[in-house]
Amino acid sequence: MTTIKDIADRLGVSSGTVSKGLNGADDISEALRDKILETAVEMGYTKKGLHRQDTRKLCIFIENMDYYLEDDFGYDIILGFRQAAFKESWDVEVIPVSHDFQIKRPYDPFMLGRNISGSLLIGFELNDPWMKELSTTKVPTILFDNYIRDNPMCGSVGSDSDEGIGLAIDHLAYLGHRKIAFLDGPQGSMISENRMNAYRHNMEKHDFAYSNRFIAYEPYSMEAASKHVSRFLDVGVTAIICGNDTLAFGAIEECKRLGYSVPDDVSIIGFDDIPGCDKCDPPLTSVKQDRIQLGKCCYYVLYALVNGVSLSRNLMRTTLTVRSSTAKAKPRR
């Protein structure tokens, strides 16, 4: 195990100076501090048992996601995480990060320099600079809806797509729907693939026929829905499940534009149950991922990682919030 003395020897400075660098003392230059942190990481130095000391610090890095207002997607995730962590006397810092920030401040040295035992990353994309570092990070790290293979320091938390899509199809089946389309999110993302597999699996469970004419992948935008709704309706679809709520809002608009009533002619279901769902017309039935619970799940999995236990992929429960965008199937030619 790398010690402070090892780092001092490598850099030709005193152990006291290395300590200062690792602990963020401000009487050494920033350049030297960075050098010490970079070297410590390079040599595999970790502050063992940090989470038992007085300062128990976790953090949430957030990107591409609003979180200041109660209706923002990130708000409840952060709140849930804080609530669970607070019970066990952790301080939680929330740090918004940009692409540039990640390039300027490599992940492990940043964490080490701030005495943070572990982190949750939300809103990150695969091409973010820190994502590459995660395959070798030594810092316990949780990703929301993303998965890092081969590094036991990284855990993934997401909602159970198979359960969620299953609840949506069960609900539609109960209402008499058989021809159910799935307008999924962007092709290639882990979430989209999981949800497509869930659609197939649950359609097969019900013995409902489907083909490529029943499915589509699109980026999460309202406009995207307009490309597919009419062709779904052409093959006799009576219900459309969407990969998220924004796609579902778009599908409702497109049905209206084409002269179809939701839910009398077509039932629509979203995924996520974001705050806008009860305000749209008609209010949207949606697979709910409870974001407070999600934040708490992220905390508990991170807590396991901080204790050296490598939970890898973890799913939380979903429920179905039934509103007025779904109704009994009316057969169409």
Place this chain on the structure above:
Amino acid sequence: MTTIKDIADRLGVSSGTVSKGLNGADDISEALRDKILETAVEMGYTKKGLHRQDTRKLCIFIENMDYYLEDDFGYDIILGFRQAAFKESWDVEVIPVSHDFQIKRPYDPFMLGRNISGSLLIGFELNDPWMKELSTTKVPTILFDNYIRDNPMCGSVGSDSDEGIGLAIDHLAYLGHRKIAFLDGPQGSMISENRMNAYRHNMEKHDFAYSNRFIAYEPYSMEAASKHVSRFLDVGVTAIICGNDTLAFGAIEECKRLGYSVPDDVSIIGFDDIPGCDKCDPPLTSVKQDRIQLGKCCYYVLYALVNGVSLSRNLMRTTLTVRSSTAKAKPRR
């Protein structure tokens, strides 16, 4: 929320008597105590915050699995669970249960009567009497390698089959194998289905062709392997991955009986990495599920459930233990 008084009113006894029943006092009759517990469960009574009091009790129910000796499959799972729980001052009771026991003592009343905040069930089978109760239990419960739909009080922990089979196929690919068979466990079990999907997914990732002639489902026994090894070899297979180590031991024996050398003619990989793997001839390369880690994972997920956070399906990391049953591929006709 149901109170002690509600239960007392329903039964026409005093609150003091109900308290005694709930707390296991022995100055009331066993029949009355059972009645109180049954009623408490029926009315949805839960001892809130129990885990914060002096008595913090969890338990492990074990069936169909040895756990007394270090080499027993259950030994390390229990040890890991205890180790993680001990750090946070939980008492852990280990309770072996039979089919009969489960019929005599319904699950929820049993837990409530003993002040146990949550449990881990290992070695249970789908036809066990308690399994039916789990879909409605109000007690935080973890199942190893089993999943209860629709009840957020139940969490599932298992090893990441996709990662494990992926590591096995990566290893074989590196050794030059292309024709890789998969001898899976019993058809219909969740684990077997997961591992078969993992086989397909990872073969496709490598662009390795396979067909139904490359796969089989069998109960976990050494004899089972003898049915399939020769037909695998007939279609040119140079490596066989098995759904567990027992099947792999059987496959090695069958290769020898047919006059093939392991690993010179055929490479064999097991799954679980049980203690016998390094003692067989040749020592078996196997996907390791670290049972101490597994026990710890079960604790942390249970801890989340006890705190009202519904982690549902959770996977832990696997690694590949490379021994002498795998070697470079030698092309066969």
